Each structure stands twice: as C-alpha cells, then as structure tokens.
Amino acid sequence: MKTPPILLKLLHNSAAKPSPNFYKTASRNGDGGFTLLEVLVIALIIGILSSIAAPSWLAFINRQRVRTVNDRVFQSLRLAQSEAKRTKRDITIIFDTNDPLKVTFYPPLSTGGGTQELNAGGEVKAGQVQLAVIGGDTTPPAAPPAPTLTATQKSLTFKFDGAFDANSPPTLPFQVSVSPVNGGAKHCAIVETIIGGMRTAEGNDPVTGCP
Numbered sequence: 001m002k003t004p005p006i007l008l009k010l011l012h013n014s015a016a017k018p019s020p021n022f023y024k025t026a027s028r029n030g031d032g033g034f035t036l037l038e039v040l041v042i043a044l045i046i047g048i049l050s051s052i053a054a055p056s057w058l059a060f061i062n063r064q065r066v067r068t069v070n071d072r073v074f075q076s077l078r079l080a081q082s083e084a085k086r087t088k089r090d091i092t093i094i095f096d097t098n099d100p101l102k103v104t105f106y107p108p109l110s111t112g113g114g115t116q117e118l119n120a121g122g123e124v125k126a127g128q129v130q131l132a133v134i135g136g137d138t139t140p141p142a143a144p145p146a147p148t149l150t151a152t153q154k155s156l157t158f159k160f161d162g163a164f165d166a167n168s169p170p171t172l173p174f175q176v177s178v179s180p181v182n183g184g185a186k187h188c189a190i191v192e193t194i195i196g197g198m199r200t201a202e203g204n205d206p207v208t209g210c211p
Contacts, residue, residue: 062128062180069101069129070178070187072118074200076103077156077176077189081196083109084158090165091158095133095176098152099126106146106155130181134211135174162196177210186210 034042073095080093087110094104101118108114119125136154149155156174157165164172172192179186187202188210203209 059184062182062184065124065129066178066180066184066187068120069118069124069131070189070200072116072120073103073131073176073178074189074198076116076118077191077198079109080105080156081158081162081198084160085162086110088160090160092146092155093158094147094149094153094155095131095136096150096153097131097133098150101129101131104147127181130179132177132179133175134177135171156191158196164191164194164196166194173211175211 076093080091083105084091089107092106094106096102096104101124102115103118104115106114118131133154136156138149138154159165164174172194174191175188176190177186177188185203187200189198189200190211191198201209
C-alpha cells in the first residue's frame with residue numbers, strides 16, 4: 001500500500017522544521033544557577049541572622065546548664081535528708097565548689113557511694129558553671145572520724161529526723177547558688193526552716209529569688 005503524496009509531504013515538513021519553542025527551551029536550560037552577586041547577598045543575610053541568634057542561643061545553653069546543676073544540688077539535699085530519716089542517723093552533705101563540682105555524703109549512703117558529681121553525667125564541662133555556698137559549716141562532726149574539709153568545701157548536717165542541725169555553725173537559710181562562669185542569672189537551692197524545709201529559686205530577688 002502506497003502512502004498518499006499529501007501525507008508524505010506533511011511528515012517531511014514536520015520532521016524538517018524545529019519546534020517553535022526549541023530555542024527558548026535551550027536558552028532557559030542554559031541560564032540555570034546563581035550569579036556571584038546572589039551568592040554574596042545570601043551569605044551576607046546568613047551572617048547577619050547568625051550574629052543576631054548566637055547570643056540568644058548561648059544564653060539559653062547557659063540557663064540550661066545552670067538549671068541542670070541546680071536540680072542536682074536540690075536532689076542531693078533531698079537525698080541526704082531522706083537518708084537521715086530512713087536510717088535514723090545524722091547525715092552530713094559536703095559541697096565542693098572546686099571543679100569537678102561534687103557532693104560527698106558522710107557517712108556514705110547505705111545504698112552505696114559516698115560521692116556524686118553534679119555535672120549531669122558529663123553534660124556540663126569543667127569551667128562552665130560555678131557553685132557558691134552561703135552558711136556552710138567548715139568543720140563537720142568529729143565522731144565518727146570525718147574527712148578534713150578544704151577551703152572549697154562546706155557542709156550541712158541533717159538530724160536523724162530530717163531536721164536541720166541547729167547545733168552546727170551554719171545559720172539559716174543555707175544556700176547553694178549555681179551560676180554561669182561567664183556571667184548570667186543564677187539559680188539556688190535553699191534550706192530555710194529548722195525542720196528542713198527546702199525550695200529552689202532563680203534570680204537575685206531577696207524575697208522570691210536567691211537571697
């Protein structure tokens with residue numbers, strides 16, 4: 001069967017002529033990417049946004065570190081008090097303000113272990129957070145033989161009933177404050193009543209914050 005001459009002519013013309021959008025498509029594909037000016041503008045915008053966000057992010061990280069260590073301090077005080085009640089014996093907790101920040105229980109806890117670090121399992125590195133103890137005793141009970149405290153250590157004793165030992169030198173409130181080394185708001189754990197009542201606080205307000 002022969003192809004009609006008209007159909008052959010149409011096929012020939014369609015094959016010979018380029019698509020009307022051929023040159024536009026080729027030009028558009030060849031213009032992809034960014035110019036050097038566009039890249040510089042984007043880099044400048046990213047730099048400006050980073051400089052604005054960095055201080056806020058650093059402040060947030062410092063607050064998290066301080067809050068984490070302060071929680072460990074408060075938990076340690078609670079643990080010493082509950083241990084005194086449970087075992088019906090006096091328990092002394094010793095805070096060391098030198099790195100690495102740690103507490104020592106004397107006598108050691110019956111559950112095992114006499115010393116605990118406050119760095120949240122290594123999350124808080126040395127030199128990032130500092131402790132300050134107000135009202136701590138520098139001479140823990142002598143019997144049974146107690147460890148000799150250094151200049152960076154202070155202690156607090158809970159009686160067998162969990163109450164604050166009023167016969168020891170610390171006066172109420174007993175406060176352990178935690179603050180960033182590079183400056184910033186502080187948190188604190190406070191033993192403020194003779195029966196061993198405790199609370200945590202934030203900031204420097206003498207009433208609602210850290211005294």
